[in-house]
Structure formats: structure tokens, C-alpha cells
Amino acid sequence: MRPVMMGLVLVAGMTAWGAASAQLLPGLPSLPAMPGIGGGLPDIPGPDTILSEVGRVSRATVARLDAARRAAFAQLVRDHPDAIVLDPQGFPARAGEVVVDSPSEALLNAAARSGYGVIAREDVLGVGFVRLRLPPGRSLKAALDELRALGGEVSADQLHLPSGGGRALAMMPLAQRGGQGTLVGVIDGGVEGAAVTQGFAAGAPRANDHGTAVASLIAGGHGITGSLPGARIASADVYGTDPAGGNATAIARALGWMVQQGVSVATISLVGPANPLLARVVAAARARGLVIVAAVGNNGPAAPPAYPASYPGVIAVTAVDGRNRRLIEAGQASHVDYAAPGADMLATGVGGRRFKVRGTSFAAPLVAGRIAALYPRLDPGAIAAALARVDASAEDLGPRGQDKFFGRGMVCGDCRTFSR
Structure with missing residues (x-):
């Protein structure tokens, strides 16, 4: 496989994993092995490598990203025909x-x-x-x-699939993730060192790299700058070891659990199609004061709108690279609220391993932490004021004012732990 094509397939999101993806979310199947993919998170080429060969988001690039998404879905079914099927829309x-x-x-x-x-x-x-x-x-x-x-x-x-990957670099000393601070929710794979955890799939809770990396960008530690250092993490594992994990009913139950735990902000770095049950539960959770932050995904601009990011009232987050350029593989949602760093940066996985990460998965938790700092308790009446303060701190990118690419601006631009 030519290097640029491999990069496009991989950055289409965690829907296009290599064989090592089983270590990232143990219950999810993987695509056939690709050259250059090591253990843990997939080995994703850096944005400069991809951009230098692809340039702007051409029609060919869009088509390749969309083809990668469809091929990954088909492979899921081939790998687990008894557990996964495609719905009438192909999801x-x-x-x-x-x-x-x-x-x-x-x-x-x-x-x-x-x-x-x-x-x-x-x-x-x-x-x-x-x-x-x-x-x-x-x-x-x-x-x-x-x-x-x-x-x-x-x-x-x-099913809802993760929206980012990375490359293992080094191991850092272990430390408990979470101090005495605000409780922030992560609906994903399991998080190592979470203050509270609950499983919503067979074999859960079970810590994995993707969920742990997302949490590291909130609470920090292991040499990683978090958007809310010292935060405690409430981990809802919707994958476990289930090949059909990450389904809509699991995420719905996880949202209910977040409200029961008194979590004020929960982040979801997963993408899937619109689902009527999940839409109703999202609305119910929001009515009780839960702020839901979600990634727009990495399936490219031709992909259908990503959910849960596209549900009304959900904070939809896209990602930028180290030069504050929107990621070429960033998906779309019915709206975009904020951008945040999502490439040229580090996060930590299970066992304190540090990773170079890329994807909208890793932008969403940065925004979630910043919101939680201003909205630490469930209080529907306080949400608007907290978001207004986030807006005031956001750095305007692209066209002046709110726009469809960067929303109301970049949040947490100083949170990126740069990779070298």
C-alpha cells in the first residue's frame, strides 16, 4: 500500500484500524494488518506527511476517506457475522x-x-x-x-466507533488518575485509574488505551497537560470485550449512569448514525443538566453527519493540528461549536505509555475539561453562563466570528503537549 493511501485509510478514524486495534478496544474487530502498525494505538503518519502528499482536501481525498469508512464497516461484518450486521443505511x-x-x-x-x-x-x-x-x-x-x-x-x-488513533512512544511512571477535583465523565472504553467506573458491555469495565488517552487529556498526569488538572474521571465502558460494543443502548445507559453519579460534563469520542432512542436519552440527560461534549469524527467531509455530536444541544468539537489547521479527515456534524487541538500532541494510555495522537477523539476531552472547570455541578440554569465564559476564552480561527469549520473558536490551545 502506498504511504499516502495508508495514511488516508488510517486517519479515517478508528473505523479503519490495523490488527493492533484489538489492544486499543479489545472487543472491537480490526481490518487486515497494514505495514508499519505497531502495538497499542495504530501508527498514524503525522499530519505533515499526509498534507505534503495530499495537499488540500481534494475530491479524491474525500472519496478515499469515504471508501475507507465503507470498507471498514464491511470488514466488521466479515470478522463478526454473528454479532454485527449492516443496517438498511449501511451502518x-x-x-x-x-x-x-x-x-x-x-x-x-x-x-x-x-x-x-x-x-x-x-x-x-x-x-x-x-x-x-x-x-x-x-x-x-x-x-x-x-x-x-x-x-x-x-x-x-x-454501533459507535472511536474517532482517533496514535503511535506509542514511551512509558511514564504510573500515577493514579484523578484527585479531589471535579468529576468528569468519559463514555468510551474503560479508563485506567478512574475514580468511579461502570461497565455497559460484556467484559466491561476493562481499561483500554483509547478511553485512557481521552481521560488523560482532561485530568493530565504522566507528563501530559490536561484541560482540568486533578479532575476525577467517571468512566463508562461501553465496549468491554463485546465485538458489538459501543452500541446505542449501551451509550444511553451510560448517560443515565452519568446523571446518577452527579457528573456535570461527559465527553464522547465516538461516532455513529442518528438513533431515535439515543436522541431521546440525550435530550433527557440534557434536561437534567448534563453537558454532553462529542467529537465530530474522522470519516472526512463526505461522511454523513456524526452522532451524538449532531444531536441538538450536544457540544460538537472538531480538531486542529499544531499549526491550527482543521484536520483534513475531520468529519462533519449538523453544527460545530468549538475546535481544539487534536494532532501533533501526546496523550497517555494504559500502563502510563505515552502516545502521539491524532483525531477529533482527542479534541473533545480538552473542551470537556474546560467546560467542567466552569460548570462543576449539575445545574441546568447555569449552563448558558458557563458556555458564555468558554466562548469568551475561545480563539477565533478562520472567518471572523462563528463559522461552520471552527464553530465559536479554538478552546484550550495552550493544553497541547507537543510531540517531538
Whole structure:
């Protein structure tokens, strides 16, 4: 594979991992091995290497990023056909089940007569839903069509994938992550040294590099500058060892847990498609005062809008490199609130290993920490004032004022721990 093409495939996000990605999120499958990929986080070429060969975001670049995204989804299904399928829109989803929002007993009885079985009835922040097992031989599309015809608000349990990677550099002495400061939420893989942790997938909680790296950019430590040094981390592991981890229902439950823990700000460096259940839970969590910060993803400008970043009221974050240029692989959302450093910088993974990281995954936690410093407790009435103070500190990039590329400006520009 030519170097530039390998770079484009990799920077399309953690949807295009090499074989080493199993160490990053142990439950997620990987693409075939690519040259130059070491252990831990994937070995991603630096932005200067990519930009020098690609230049501006050409149509060919956009097409390659989009092709990488689609190829990665197809590979997920090939690697785990019993656990993952593609939904009618081509997004990966949990196989063999669907989710029905607040179904009536009449609908459930009709579904049972058609061979559907109830896996679980759940309620998250007042949002009720039922997970149904598909009858043998029933395709996901057929099930969605059938249950919608019965009047159900039904969806696939779509997967959300991480939006960044990096290259291992060195190991630093271990230190407990989290002091006596504000509790900040990380919905991702498990975080090593988190103050509180909860699992929402088979095999969870289980610390991994991606979740731990995201947390390191909030709390700092191991020689990394955090956006809120000394913060305590509330870790919701939505992956564990489940090949279909990161699904919408797991993230929904994680948001409910964050509210129960009194977390005021939670960051999500994962991207997926719009999901009606998750949209309702996001709205319920926001109504209770939880500020949700999410990455716009790394699938390129041709990719569909990324969620949860695109849900109303979610703080959507894009990333810039060491020269404050928007990453060429940055995805899109229905809105962009802020930019933050997301390349030419270091973070730490499990065991204190330091990584050179790249991706919108690593911009979102920087913004989350800055917001949490000004909004440390759940209080819906205080959110607007806290965000106004963040706005005032943001550095205007691109066209004057708010714009679709950098939002209201770059936050935490002084937080980057530069890589050498």
C-alpha cells in the first residue's frame, strides 16, 4: 500500500484500524494488518506527511476517506457475522435484535405472535424501551419494516466507533488518575485509574488505551497537560470485550449512569448514525443538566453527519493540528461549536505509555475539561453562563466570528503537549 493511501485509510478514524486495534478496544474487530502498525494505538503518519502528499482536501481525498469508512464497516461484518450486521443505511449494528421505544402491550403481543422475543425491558432517565430478539431467519431490514408497520418506533442498535488513533512512544511512571477535583465523565472504553467506573458491555469495565488517552487529556498526569488538572474521571465502558460494543443502548445507559453519579460534563469520542432512542436519552440527560461534549469524527467531509455530536444541544468539537489547521479527515456534524487541538500532541494510555495522537477523539476531552472547570455541578440554569465564559476564552480561527469549520473558536490551545 502506498504511504499516502495508508495514511488516508488510517486517519479515517478508528473505523479503519490495523490488527493492533484489538489492544486499543479489545472487543472491537480490526481490518487486515497494514505495514508499519505497531502495538497499542495504530501508527498514524503525522499530519505533515499526509498534507505534503495530499495537499488540500481534494475530491479524491474525500472519496478515499469515504471508501475507507465503507470498507471498514464491511470488514466488521466479515470478522463478526454473528454479532454485527449492516443496517438498511449501511451502518454497523448489533445482529439479531432491534430496539422499540416505549412500545404498547398490543405491539409487543403482536410481535410475540410473529416470533419476536423480549430480551430486556429498560428505562433510562424516564425513556422506556424494549430490546427484541429477531425470529430465526428474519433479516434486520425485514424486522424493522414489520415492526414499523405495527406502529412501533423501532431502530437498529447501531454501533459507535472511536474517532482517533496514535503511535506509542514511551512509558511514564504510573500515577493514579484523578484527585479531589471535579468529576468528569468519559463514555468510551474503560479508563485506567478512574475514580468511579461502570461497565455497559460484556467484559466491561476493562481499561483500554483509547478511553485512557481521552481521560488523560482532561485530568493530565504522566507528563501530559490536561484541560482540568486533578479532575476525577467517571468512566463508562461501553465496549468491554463485546465485538458489538459501543452500541446505542449501551451509550444511553451510560448517560443515565452519568446523571446518577452527579457528573456535570461527559465527553464522547465516538461516532455513529442518528438513533431515535439515543436522541431521546440525550435530550433527557440534557434536561437534567448534563453537558454532553462529542467529537465530530474522522470519516472526512463526505461522511454523513456524526452522532451524538449532531444531536441538538450536544457540544460538537472538531480538531486542529499544531499549526491550527482543521484536520483534513475531520468529519462533519449538523453544527460545530468549538475546535481544539487534536494532532501533533501526546496523550497517555494504559500502563502510563505515552502516545502521539491524532483525531477529533482527542479534541473533545480538552473542551470537556474546560467546560467542567466552569460548570462543576449539575445545574441546568447555569449552563448558558458557563458556555458564555468558554466562548469568551475561545480563539477565533478562520472567518471572523462563528463559522461552520471552527464553530465559536479554538478552546484550550495552550493544553497541547507537543510531540517531538
